[in-house]
Amino acid sequence: MNDPFWSWIFLSAAALAAGAVNAVAGGGTLLTFPSLLAVMSPVSANATSTFALFPGSLASGLGYRKELALCRPHLIRLLPPSLLGGLIGSLLVTRLPERVFASAVPWLLLGASILLALQRPIARYLGSHPHDKPTSRTVAVVIFFQLLVGIYGGYFGAGIGILMLSSLAFMGIPDIHQMNAVKSILAAAMNGITLVIFFLSGAIVWKYALVMGVAGMVGGYTGARVARRIKPDYIRVFVVLVGFAVAFYSWFGRK
Numbered sequence: 001m002n003d004p005f006w007s008w009i010f011l012s013a014a015a016l017a018a019g020a021v022n023a024v025a026g027g028g029t030l031l032t033f034p035s036l037l038a039v040m041s042p043v044s045a046n047a048t049s050t051f052a053l054f055p056g057s058l059a060s061g062l063g064y065r066k067e068l069a070l071c072r073p074h075l076i077r078l079l080p081p082s083l084l085g086g087l088i089g090s091l092l093v094t095r096l097p098e099r100v101f102a103s104a105v106p107w108l109l110l111g112a113s114i115l116l117a118l119q120r121p122i123a124r125y126l127g128s129h130p131h132d133k134p135t136s137r138t139v140a141v142v143i144f145f146q147l148l149v150g151i152y153g154g155y156f157g158a159g160i161g162i163l164m165l166s167s168l169a170f171m172g173i174p175d176i177h178q179m180n181a182v183k184s185i186l187a188a189a190m191n192g193i194t195l196v197i198f199f200l201s202g203a204i205v206w207k208y209a210l211v212m213g214v215a216g217m218v219g220g221y222t223g224a225r226v227a228r229r230i231k232p233d234y235i236r237v238f239v240v241l242v243g244f245a246v247a248f249y250s251w252f253g254r255k
Contacts, residue, residue: 008207010035015053018031018052022053022056028216029156032052033045033109036208039208041102042101043101048208050157050191051212051213052209052213054195055213056216056219057184057188058188067177070178074182078143082149086153086190087197089155089194090198091154091197092151094201104156109247111159112243115158115163118162134170138171139171141170146164153187157190161183164182165179
């Protein structure tokens with residue numbers, strides 16, 4: 001990885017694959033973040049990975065325009081805690097000593113891998129257990145939970161989608177497409193405010209971020225086009241295994 005040319009090729013391939021994986025199964029961060037660790041510090045890898053995958057997240061949200069029109073009240077409730085949480089999480093990454101984030105990397109990767117592994121069981125449960133109109137207490141709990149998700153999203157972010165889906169089900173949203181619409185916009189909001197902080201702190205490595213951003217968009221478009229031909233379970237298993245492998249390597253391989 002000493003040759004910048006091969007670094008760009010390797011990281012572009014990772015971003016291309018991550019964009020496609022996000023379109024098919026989710027979990028693209030588990031491909032871009034470990035790849036970036038090979039050429040930069042953990043904080044810079046986190047910031048650059050967030051930038052690379054942000055366009056795909058935003059495009060996904062825009063693709064749900066019709067569903068979003070039916071979910072405006074939920075967005076009004078949940079956008080503020082998402083933005084505040086993303087701000088807090090990104091400030092924690094950039095203001096705390098880098099060794100704090102570096103020591104958390106194995107746990108973050110492991111947690112994200114477990115979330116991705118549980119995505120299908122949780123989705124099946126949510127689909128078979130629709131919830132009625134929420135009480136004010138339920139709404140308050142979901143708003144507070146969204147703040148916590150925002151903090152995690154600003155700090156690292158892999159797996160925020162399934163966390164949000166699990167809580168949005170309690171908001172009385174009638175179908176999974178509307179939940180995905182709200183989830184996509186909230187994720188884009190978290191990542192957007194996070195990128196502002198990363199930009200101001202100088203954590204993004206632009207020579208890789210710009211190329212990876214383009215590759216991620218191409219991967220996302222390609223993944224969406226071929227999604228029906230690929231069984232998401234196979235992609236999900238692969239990404240989960242990558243996440244576990246990198247987590248264990250972070251614990252033992254760098255001792």
